[in-house]
Amino acid sequence: HADIAMYRAKKLGRNNFQFYTPAMNEESLERVRIESALRNALERNEFVLHYQPQVDLKTGQIVGMEALIRWKHPELGMVPPTRFIGVAEDTGLIVPIGAWVMRTACAQNKAWQDAGLGNLRVAVNLSARQFSAAELLPGIEQVLAETGLEPSCLELELTESLFMSDVTPAVDLLHRMKSLGVKLSIDDFGTGYSSFSYLSRFPIDVLKIDRSFVNDITHDANDAAIVASIITLAHNLRLSVIAEGVETAEQLDYLRQQGCDEMQGYYFSRPLPAQDFEQLLRQRRGLAALEDEPQVAVA
Numbered sequence: 001h002a003d004i005a006m007y008r009a010k011k012l013g014r015n016n017f018q019f020y021t022p023a024m025n026e027e028s029l030e031r032v033r034i035e036s037a038l039r040n041a042l043e044r045n046e047f048v049l050h051y052q053p054q055v056d057l058k059t060g061q062i063v064g065m066e067a068l069i070r071w072k073h074p075e076l077g078m079v080p081p082t083r084f085i086g087v088a089e090d091t092g093l094i095v096p097i098g099a100w101v102m103r104t105a106c107a108q109n110k111a112w113q114d115a116g117l118g119n120l121r122v123a124v125n126l127s128a129r130q131f132s133a134a135e136l137l138p139g140i141e142q143v144l145a146e147t148g149l150e151p152s153c154l155e156l157e158l159t160e161s162l163f164m165s166d167v168t169p170a171v172d173l174l175h176r177m178k179s180l181g182v183k184l185s186i187d188d189f190g191t192g193y194s195s196f197s198y199l200s201r202f203p204i205d206v207l208k209i210d211r212s213f214v215n216d217i218t219h220d221a222n223d224a225a226i227v228a229s230i231i232t233l234a235h236n237l238r239l240s241v242i243a244e245g246v247e248t249a250e251q252l253d254y255l256r257q258q259g260c261d262e263m264q265g266y267y268f269s270r271p272l273p274a275q276d277f278e279q280l281l282r283q284r285r286g287l288a289a290l291e292d293e294p295q296v297a298v299a
């Protein structure tokens with residue numbers, strides 16, 4: 001019965017009546033623990049960014065990276081973003097945390113550019129909650145001004161849920177963001193309530209195909225068809241397309257065949273600490289190097 005109650009409670013979501021179970025009590029306890037620790041995490045410098053390379057499928061070269069937050073808490077250990085981003089959103093802490101991510105990612109990218117490591121693009125994830133904050137637009141402007149990063153080297157990742165939420169940004173706000181010169185992408189494309197109308201109404205540059213589709217493209221004809229269709233759709237709308245979560249050479253081959261523009265995933269590299277990412281850039285390691293080498297097993 002407890003299992004069924006849990007299942008129902010999960011399906012109903014956190015705003016609905018929930019049955020009490022020991023498992024849920026533990027879950028909410030952990031949430032409370034995370035929430036209170038999260039309040040001090042910024043000032044205690046417990047966050048770091050890891051960077052996952054994005055590779056151009058025509059040239060095989062690294063052309064960008066996604067900044068992904070990591071939280072190392074002295075007692076809780078490494079807390080993955082999937083466990084704390086939701087809490088940060090609910091508490092509003094995502095606003096200062098998100099601002100820190102943007103500033104850190106832009107400063108790091110500019111430092112690499114100044115070191116002659118290439119004019120890469122850095123992608124930063126934005127939560128819907130950040131759109132309800134008045135400081136978003138001035139914040140982006142300020143970070144660009146302070147770091148001196150070329151606006152076209154900053155990409156902001158939005159999710160489809162943003163367009164269904166009660167804080168759906170005015171078309172106007174996205175146009176003003178665009179007019180700063182930054183790029184806008186839709187993350188996890190295909191997993192939300194995809195509505196094609198926003199693709200034509202909002203000034204989007206990039207679609208990121210969710211890894212749940214990429215995962216099975218070599219085994220599931222439907223997923224292969226969906227991925228091919230997303231690529232065609234993107235190109236017909238003059239958008240560029242990135243496949244997420246590419247783990248095998250076979251997946252890569254299929255994406256190449258279908259004309260996908262870029263990829264990121266464990267096949268090329270996991271998200272890396274800044275130092276390791278820099279090493280990769282210094283070696284100018286692209287896809288070709290990997291394809292010549294014997295494959296390193298991915299866990």
Ligand code: C2E
Pocket residue numbers: 052067068069080081082085098101125126127187188211244245246247264265266267271
């Ligand atoms: P996302 O933005 O879709 O990021 C991609 C996630 O897929 C990352 O998980 C990445 O490590 C993982 N990934 C990349 N390649 C592969 C692969 O080949 N196979 C598999 N199995 N996974 C792969 P991560 O770093 O745990 O982040 C999870 C989510 O947390 C992100 O999903 C994003 O929604 C959120 N997130 C991370 N950093 C931030 C941030 O700074 N701000 C906000 N608002 N959200 C963030």
Ligand code: MG
Pocket residue numbers: 066125157187
């Ligand atoms: Mg993302």
Ligand code: MG
Pocket residue numbers: 187188208210211244
């Ligand atoms: Mg994604």
Ligand code: MG
Pocket residue numbers: 187188
């Ligand atoms: Mg996501």
